[in-house]
Amino acid sequence: MVTPDTEGWPAQARRGSPSAPLLKVCGATTPADIELLAQAGADLVGLWLGVPDGHAELPLPQVAALASAARATGCLQPVLVTFSADTDFLRHVVEHTGIRWLQLHAYQPPPVIKTLHAAVPGQLTIVKTLHLRGGTCVERPFTAAYERAGTDLFLLDTVTDDGRVGSTGQQLPAPDVCALVDDTTLPFLLAGGISARNRADYDSVAGHPRFRGIDVDTAARDEQAEFEAASVSDLARAWRTARHHEEVT
Numbered sequence: 001m002v003t004p005d006t007e008g009w010p011a012q013a014r015r016g017s018p019s020a021p022l023l024k025v026c027g028a029t030t031p032a033d034i035e036l037l038a039q040a041g042a043d044l045v046g047l048w049l050g051v052p053d054g055h056a057e058l059p060l061p062q063v064a065a066l067a068s069a070a071r072a073t074g075c076l077q078p079v080l081v082t083f084s085a086d087t088d089f090l091r092h093v094v095e096h097t098g099i100r101w102l103q104l105h106a107y108q109p110p111p112v113i114k115t116l117h118a119a120v121p122g123q124l125t126i127v128k129t130l131h132l133r134g135g136t137c138v139e140r141p142f143t144a145a146y147e148r149a150g151t152d153l154f155l156l157d158t159v160t161d162d163g164r165v166g167s168t169g170q171q172l173p174a175p176d177v178c179a180l181v182d183d184t185t186l187p188f189l190l191a192g193g194i195s196a197r198n199r200a201d202y203d204s205v206a207g208h209p210r211f212r213g214i215d216v217d218t219a220a221r222d223e224q225a226e227f228e229a230a231s232v233s234d235l236a237r238a239w240r241t242a243r244h245h246e247e248v249t
């Protein structure tokens with residue numbers, strides 16, 4: 001298992017304050033997306049594989065190419081975002097693409113995490129999404145098992161009333177976030193309708209000692225659902241993420 005505070009952390013975050021939160025932007029599909037996100041101040045970029053019918057789903061060769069392009073920027077770490085629980089498949093993807101961050105965004109059970117760490121020892125940072133609906137975390141009975149399995153970070157995101165996960169654009173109430181993370185011991189990322197404008201709603205979350213950053217889809221895009229550099233750099237500045245001080249475009 002990688003300790004997220006040090007190894008496996010994007011270089012620019014290690015160079016700055018070790019507690020500087022990270023900005024992850026999800027769903028890149030082209031080299032131009034990678035370039036825009038790197039220029040605009042993102043730290044992590046989500047690449048989708050194993051998200052059936054997802055609007056940013058990519059074939060494996062394209063994931064490998066974009067992961068390589070992200071690393072080549074020197075400031076952007078690729079994250080594989082997946083609903084898959086097939087550990088053989090995920091190990092193959094890791095080996096083929098060189099991606100070291102995995103975001104398990106569905107309801108993959110704890111043994112998936114244990115198996116992946118055993119398959120690629122000491123190299124993976126595994127992010128497990130915890131889904132909240134109406135103040136209740138669907139995975140709450142299993143958070144301790146996820147920790148024992150070697151999860152490196154939790155990611156808190158919304159599940160809608162009709163069961164949709166990912167890119168909901170729906171905010172989580174800060175008290176619900178704090179209550180859940182205080183029942184766990186791991187560092188965490190925050191998702192769910194995060195924008196530059198709603199940073200003020202999350203003082204308690206951003207001030208939490210285990211807060212490690214934000215994960216954004218909707219608010220990083222324009223009305224045509226294309227990434228927008230100004231929105232990404234606004235996010236970096238509003239949330240004072242690791243590269244907010246840079247002259248980002």
Ligand SMILES: O=C(O)c1ccccc1N[C@@H]1O[C@H](COP(=O)(O)O)[C@@H](O)[C@H]1O
Pocket residue numbers: 026027046051054081082105155157165166167168169170191192193194215216217218219
């Ligand atoms: O964006 C999606 O549709 C998606 C699909 C499958 C897995 C993850 C996905 N995105 C995640 O959605 C949240 C942020 O969404 P938003 O800012 O509320 O629109 C984030 O965790 C992304 O990784």
